[in-house]
Each structure stands twice: as C-alpha cells, then as structure tokens.
Amino acid sequence: MHFDFSYFLSLFALPAFWQASVTVIELSTLSWALGLALGFPLASAKMSSRRWLAVPASIYIWFFRSVPLLVLVVFVYNLPQLIPSAGVALSHPFFSGLVALVLTETAYMAEIHRGGLLAVTKGQHEAGAALGFGPIGLHRLIVVPQAFRVALPTLINEFVTNVKLTSLVSVISLTELLMVGQRLYSQNFLVMETLSAIAIYYVLIVTVCGWLLNGFERRLDLSRRKPPTLDSAALAALLASLAIPVKRGARLPRDADATQRPPSGRGTPDALLLKDVHKRYGQHEVLKGIDLAVRPGEVVSIIGPSGSGKTSLIRTINALESIERGEIVLFGEAFITATDRPGNRRVRAGVSRIGMVFQSFNLFPHRTIVDNVALAPRYHRRGTRDETTARALTLLDKVGLLAHAYKYPHQLSGGQQQRVAIARALAMDPAVMLFDEPTSALDPELVGDVLNVIRDLANEGMTMLIVTHEMDFALSLSDRIVFMENGTVQFDGPPHAIDALPDTDRVRRFIGLERRDAGIAHDAVVA
Template identity: 60%
Template sequence: MQFDWHYALQLLWDKDFWRACVVVVKLSVSAWLLGVLLGFPVALARQSHHAALKRVAAVYIWFFRSLPLLVLLVFIYNLPQVFPATSAVLSDPFTAGLIAMVLSETAYFAEIHRGGILSVPRGQLEAGRALGIRFTGIQRMIVMPQAIRIALPALANEFITIVKLTSLVSVISLAEILLVGQRLYTQNFLVFETMLAVAFYYVLIVTVFSRLLAYLERHLDVSRRTPAQAGPASVALPQSAPAVAPRPRANAEFALRIKGVQQRYGRHEVLKDIHLDVAPGQVVSIIGPSGSGKTSLIRTINGLAPVNAGEIDLYGAPFIRAAGSHPPRVPHDRILDIGMVFQSFNLFPHRTALQNVMMAPCYHRQADTDAIRLQALALLSKVGMLEHANKYPHQLSGGQQQRVAIARALATRPSIMLFDEPTSALDPELVGEVLKVVETLAKEGMTMIIVTHEMNFAFKVSDRIVFMENGRILYDVPPERIRGSADARVKDFLRHVHFA
C-alpha cells in the first residue's frame, strides 16, 4: 500500500479539521481557565484549619483524580436519562464535555495550586495581616499572584494535557479533531494519512499555546524587568505631596496596655505573665538573650501570635483577648493603629516599592488613588527611597528594602510602630541607614516598641528599656539604669551585644 501524499496534504486545508481545531481550542481554553479559577478555592479548602472543609476538599480531589475521564464523560452525557431536567444543558456534547473536564481538572489544578501556596513564604501572609488586610484580600493581592507565578510551568503543562484529553470527548459525538479524522478514514480507509493530519493539528495547537504560555511566564517574572525612572509626580513631590502624620487618637493615659499575657506551645511556656504599659509618644526597647520571648511578645501585640491568657488594650479600649492556641481575632479597623516592621522585611516581591507602600491604603480606601500615590511618594522620600520608587524588592539592597518596609508600615498612618529586630538581617554597613530612619520617627514623637540588639541605638532613642529572660520581664527601667545594672545576667548580656 502506497502512502497518499496528495490526500495527506489536502487535509491541511480541510475546513472540517479547522472547525474541529476551533472546537478543541475553545474546549481546552475554557476547561483550563475554569480549572485554574476553581482549583484555587479547592486548594485553600484543602489547607483550611476547619476539619470538615478540609475533609470535603480532600475527598473531592481523591475522587476526581481516581475517576477516568472517559467514564466521567459518558456518565455526565447520559445523566439526562436519570434526571430529564438536565437535558437542556447536558444534551449538548460541548457543554457536557466541558463540565466533565472541569470537574476532573479542578482536582489536578487544586494540587498544583496547593504546591504554589505552600511555596509562598509565611511572612507574606503575616505582612498582609499586619496591614489589616482580610483573608480574601491576602489571597487575592498577595498569595494568588505569587502562587500562580510559582505554579505556572505546571499549569502550562496541564494545559497541554487538556488539549490531548479533548480527543476523549469524541465518545460523546463532539466534532473535535479525532472524530473528524475517524469519520474520514472510515469512508476512504486511508487511516495512516488521516491520523498523520490529526497529529499535525494537535501538535500545531500545542506549539502555539506553548509559545503563548512561555510568553506569559516571562511577563510574570519580575526578575526580568528593569526599574522604570521616577515619574512626574515624584518630581513635583515637594510642592504637591501631602504631609503624612498619624491619625489623631482619643486622649488616653496609655497607648498600649499588656495585662497578664501568657503564651505557650504545648507544655512550653514562651511568655509568662507579661505586664507592660506604654504611654503615647514613648519609645520602649525590648532587649534580652535569644529565646527570651522578645519577638513572641511583639507579635502578640498586633495579633500575629496567639495569646493563651491575659489581654491587650489599645488607647483604653479592649483590643486583644485570649484565644487559646489560635491567633486571636483582631478588629481590622483598629489594627491600622499599629504598624509593624519585620526582621526579614517581608516586602511583596511582585510589587514595586511604590506599590508596596500604596497597597494597604488602597485596600482600605483611605483616599483616592492619586492622593494615596502622592502620600506614598512622600513616605518614600521621608525614608530616602524616592528615587527607587519603581524598583522591585529584588533590585534593592537589604537596607533599602527595610526602609521601604518602614514606609509601608507608616502608610496606614499608625500611632504605634512595632520593630522586630529591624537590622538583624542587614550587613553591618547597611544598619546605619535604617537606624537613622527609626531615630527620626522617635524624634517626631511616634510611639514605638523596638526589639533590638543595637544597644547604643536603644540607649539613645528609648525612654525605657525592657529586659527579658525566659519569657519574663525582669527589668522595665530607664536606659541609664540598665547600663549601670549590677545584675550578672544583664552584665553578661551587654558584654555579648553590639555597641558600635
């Protein structure tokens, strides 16, 4: 039997094949997009702390990954025989095929998304919570963009799988590429030539969309982007930018009161009966050896860490109450009173410095976008980062990233600032530029609680020094009393810390 080249080449212009290609593209793209969108909430449910929700998601993923697509297609297409009311929808092979593929692929996409979600650093979620962003906002603005970028190669690979799986939909009489080919070779018996054309069309579709998805992957890769120059608004900043100051607060004796706070993990007590009062405008530095509970204490203040006993008041009003082993529910409108700067910066890597600073005010709709942009530029100018406004975090040094983080924390106009060892992750030559910004805030009267090992800085800017050891506050005194303390524990600690 000779190969019929003339017939095979004719099939490349066959209208039925090209119409079938359109059907395959529509079905593949629709199934892929719906699977990507629906897979994300299933992945979140799979990661949920609610046992029932987690179990339902796990069962869904297990069932539809176990069920062959061919069986699912036949079942859904024949469902109107059991439920006649569904015939209006499921009698159409395209719709029935799409529903079957989405049900099946959502389970696979959920696991792909789960891998992406687990790859997003936990600090990103904590940064969002510290800015008062709710769960859905954190997922939409912080987690999802990063998770999709991480998972995009796997998502693209799944699209190719979907294109090939559309051939199975021919069993319910959808006129896709394989069915068109089968109809032809049953008439002329030129099986090899016809299937060669079928293969060509599938390869063509996969090649085109592989290129498109590769372009999308490059576009989402911020490491490939070059920083843009400062825009006109930053040039006009000195004349047009509004002043950025904390919102006025009701008069209260204490900005912050911590009363009897305890924290434990299992049998290990991290914080033991902590009492601390901070008046408006005071700067309190928390020092002590590693493992003494400094960071744990500062993280309880804005609800990032659980409080097993005790309470925290903000400007005389209840703020945080004990919530067992889970992080407490924090009033989102009042969390804006507290800004936090993290040890590891926790800038959002998919956003520029300017976008990082603008995110929380835009989310909380504190003003119109233009006013928020000018305010963000003013804050970047305040921390000496205006010329780097359009750079991404990976394009900045550690000291520059921390200064942007300070500007981001100030963007919601908090009245209290928390600093969790803001210089410990920096090279020694970069420490000074961050401490200078913090010192400026202290001079402006910002209420601050600072966890630090920079002793000269702490003694210089602090009204009080809190010394902690083994989860307890041993001293809460003016700086000069700590420096001159005769306590062997304090003297031993001061010998080993940084006084430069």
C-alpha cells in the same frame, strides 16, 4: 507500505479538519478556564482548618483524579438515562464532554492552585495581617497574585494536556479531530496518512496556544521587570509635583509641634498596657506573665538572649500570635484578650493603629515600591488613589528612596527594603511602631541607614517598641530598656540605671557580650 504524501497534504485543505480544530480549541479552552476558576475555591476549601470544608474538598479531588476521563465522558453522556431532566443539555456531545472535562480539570487545578498557595510565604500573610487586611482582601491583593505566578507554568502545561485529552470525547461522537479522521480512514483505509495529519493539527493548536500563554507568563515574570532609578530631571519633577523642596537629603516638612513628644501626664492613658500576658507553643510557655506599660512617645528597646520571648512578645502586641491569658490595652481601650477569635473587628481596628516592621522585610514582591507603601491606605480607603500615591511618594522621600519608587523589591538591597518596610508601616499613620530586630538580616554596612530612620522617628515623638541586638543604638536612643530572659521581664528601667543599680549584673554581662560579638562580626566583615 507506501505513504501517500499527496493525500496527506490534501488533508490540510479539508474544511472538516479546520472546523474540528475550532471545536478542540473551544472545548479545551472552556474546560481549562472553568477548571481554573472552580479549582481555586476547591483548593482553598481543602486547605481550610474547618473539617466540614476540607473533607468534602479532599474527597472530590481524590475521586475525580482517580476516575479515568474516558469512563467519566461515557457516564455523563448517558446520565440522562438516570436523570431525564439532564437530557436537554447532556444529550449534546459537546456539553457532555465539557462537563466531564470540567469535573476532572477542577480536581487537577485545585492541586495546582494549592501548590501555588503553599508557595506564598508565611511572612506575606503576616505582613498583610499587620496592615489590617481582612481575609478576602489579603487573598485578593497579596496571596492570589503571587500564588498565580508560581502556578502559571504548571497551569500552562495542564492546558496542553487538556488539548490532547479532548480526543477522548470522540467516543460519544463529538466531531473533533480524531472523529473526523476516523470517518475518513474507515472509508479509504489510509490510516497512517490520516493520523499523521491529525497529529500535525494537534501540534499546531498546542504551539499557537502555548506561545500565547507563554507570552502571558513572560509579562508576569517579575525578574524581567527592572525599572531604572529616576534620574535627576525625573526626580526633580516628581518632587515638584509633591511640593517637596528639591534638596538632596532634605527631610519632609512637618508641623511645628511634630517633634514634640505627646503629652504623658498623669491623666493620659498608656499607649500600650500589657497585663499578665501568657503565651505558649504546645507545652512550651514562652511568655510567663508579662506586665509592661509604654507611655505615649516613649521608645522602649527589648533586649535579651535568643529564646527569651522577645519576638513572641512583640507579635502578641500586633495580634500575630494569640495569648492564653492576660490582656493588652491600647490607649486606654480594650484591644486583645485571651478569648478573642481570629478576625475580631476590635482587634483589627487596633492593629490598624500599630505599625509593624519585620526582621525579613516581608515586602510584596509583585508590587512596585510605591505600591507597597500605598496599598494598605488604599485598601482602607484613606484617600483617593492619587492621594494615597502622593502620600506614599512623600514617605519614600522621607526614608531617602524616592528615586527608587517605581522599582520592585528584588531590585533593592536589604537596607533599602527595610526602609521601604518602615515607610509602608508609616503609611497607615500608626500611633505605635513595633520593630522586630529590624537590622539582624542586614549586612553591617547597611545597618546605619535603617537605624537613622528609626532615630528620626524617635526624635519626632513616635511611640516605639524595638526588639534589637544593637546595644549601643538601644542605649543611646531608648527611654527604657526591657531585658527579658526565660519568658519574663528581668529588668525594666532607663539605660543609665543599668550601671547605677546593684542588681543588674546579668544585664551588664549580656550587654557586654552583645557588644563583643558585634565587634567580632564587624572585624570579620572588614577582613
């Protein structure tokens, strides 16, 4: 069999093929984009805890992933026979093909989006909730941008697949590449030459579109973003713009009475008051009737063995966990009860007055350091964009990280990320700060910088609850030590009372063990 190269090459100058290529690009791009947009709410519906949303979404995805596209194309094209009113639009092969492709693409896109959404860690959701973000704001600013980056390679692959699937629309006489080729080789019988040219056209379309989409993917690749540390000149200019003295290690100017602890007289309500708080996970009760009062300006360290309920306690205070019984009062006002529903406005308003610093930092990886700090005040409209940015830069200077303001979290050490997390919490001007083992994920040499920032906050009169295993730090900084074991408070008193009271043997043994373990860990690191 002779391959006619001259005829094969002549097909690349044929206007009908180039017009058909445009049709393929239009059909594949439109169906991919519409499927991309419609697939996200479908994925969210399938992941919903509401069955009336999840079940129909699951059925849609199951059905349209099961039906062959060729069958669906023919069915949609002939649908006007059943529904005459649909004839105006569906009688045109392009629109019939578009509808069939969108129905199928939406089902596949939903599963791709779901994979991206599942890849966003629980900590990101909790960080947004701790900053007072509502469900829509949380998804728009935090979850969706991260999920989209995760899903983008698969979405690009789906576009390539969609380009090739457009050839099936030729069965309803759409003038696309395969239809043009069929008309030619039915006349001249040069099948191999014509199909080879069609294959080249598809390769060109996929190559050019894939190159553009891959370029977009590279632009969103966070690992390629490595802004430098600000040099001395840039840092001096930034400090001057914030009206902060250019002095290495300088602290922020504060009001004259900022270092004074808030009044805590008899008529002043407790900053936090927990009344008979119970919490369980399934059949396991982790909090068994906690009563705790924290006065304004107090620093309370919560210590105890693993599994004693320390972290569960601090998470209930910030509404990250619900309670089964009891009540939490914030500055004399009702805050959290056992009957509260998710999204309760009163609870969200209270959460915005409480700063939370997590053990694993939970910074938003897709945003710069300064954006991490400014995002929550900007979302809550606590100033213009310039004002919230200036406030964020000021706080970064406070924690000694102004030179890194335009970097991304992946460029920082663990200790630096934790200090950014503290600045992010402070950006909401909280009345109470919660720390959930803020140094446990850090190397020993990084612990000091974080503890120094917390110590400065204590000196400024910030009300703080700190879950920690840093015994020396807790004893030296805290007004009170709360020792928990088996879901109950076993000791609540000032540090000096641990040695003074006769019934604190268990606390003394625990503190001794913690100090010994810390010393062994430190010696191992040094060795």
